[in-house]
Amino acid sequence: MSQQRTLIIGGASGIGYSVAQLLTSRGDAIVLAGRNTQKLQQAAKQLSEKSSIDTLTLDIANEQELRDLAKTLGPVDNIVVTAGSQAPGGPLSSVDLSAAKQAFETKFWGSLAIAQHLGGLLKPGGTLTFTSGFLARRTVAGTIVKTAMNAALESAVKILAKELSPLRVNAVSPGLTDTEAYSAMAPEARQQMLEKAAAALPAQRWGRAEDVANGYLFVIDNPFVTGSVIDIEGGALIN
Numbered sequence: 277m278s279q280q281r282t283l284i285i286g287g288a289s290g291i292g293y294s295v296a297q298l299l300t301s302r303g304d305a306i307v308l309a310g311r312n313t314q315k316l317q318q319a320a321k322q323l324s325e326k327s328s329i330d331t332l333t334l335d336i337a338n339e340q341e342l343r344d345l346a347k348t349l350g351p352v353d354n355i356v357v358t359a360g361s362q363a364p365g366g367p368l369s370s371v372d373l374s375a376a377k378q379a380f381e382t383k384f385w386g387s388l389a390i391a392q393h394l395g396g397l398l399k400p401g402g403t404l405t406f407t408s409g410f411l412a413r414r415t416v417a418g419t420i421v422k423t424a425m426n427a428a429l430e431s432a433v434k435i436l437a438k439e440l441s442p443l444r445v446n447a448v449s450p451g452l453t454d455t456e457a458y459s460a461m462a463p464e465a466r467q468q469m470l471e472k473a474a475a476a477l478p479a480q481r482w483g484r485a486e487d488v489a490n491g492y493l494f495v496i497d498n499p500f501v502t503g504s505v506i507d508i509e510g511g512a513l514i515n
């Protein structure tokens with residue numbers, strides 16, 4: 277496969293960074309985008325030995341920034357969106373609706389804004405891959421915001437795959453994955469949480485960023501995949 281150019285939004289850490297590692301390992305050019313300039317620069321430095329890396333500071337909840345980027349970025353083969361939001365948990369009776377709306381503003385509406393403003397940069401045969409989450413189709417009390425937000429995004433993927441055809445639009449849906457998202461936890465508590473989750477899963481292990489990252493490469497490389505949600509969750513949805 278010839279060298280491709282991929283924009284990874286949320287690529288400075290976690291799953292997005294692992295996607296960048298896989299793509300650079302085969303010589304693809306990468307544009308890392310996110311809100312934290314320092315983390316982007318650190319990630320680019322770590323990756324730059326193997327490939328061409330550019331960085332740009334971007335907040336997907338800021339639609340004007342996406343409009344501006346559409347004028348300057350140039351053509352890309354793939355757009356991968358792993359940028360997310362911190363959705364409030366708990367029963368609806370206690371949910372901070374302002375925080376819930378902000379979570380939707382970033383992850384759901386931000387993702388749609390990317391499709392609207394940056395989809396035109398994708399080359400023929402290009403791919404746009406979003407990130408949802410297994411709670412989109414798993415009924416767990418206290419997760420109404422995450423469930424609704426991810427379910428909405430997965431539904432949008434189906435529509436966008438038709439509207440943007442022949443571009444290919446998909447989503448990767450991870451389960452519990454050990455990433456920087458849990459860095460605020462005490463190490464012992466984090467390990468106990470992961471071990472408990474692994475014991476309850478058919479796969480008998482917790483997710484790692486590189487496990488999930490392989491799903492993005494699958495949809496990028498397989499020209500017969502569009503409108504799909506790729507579940508990488510250790511069997512959580514069959515429990």
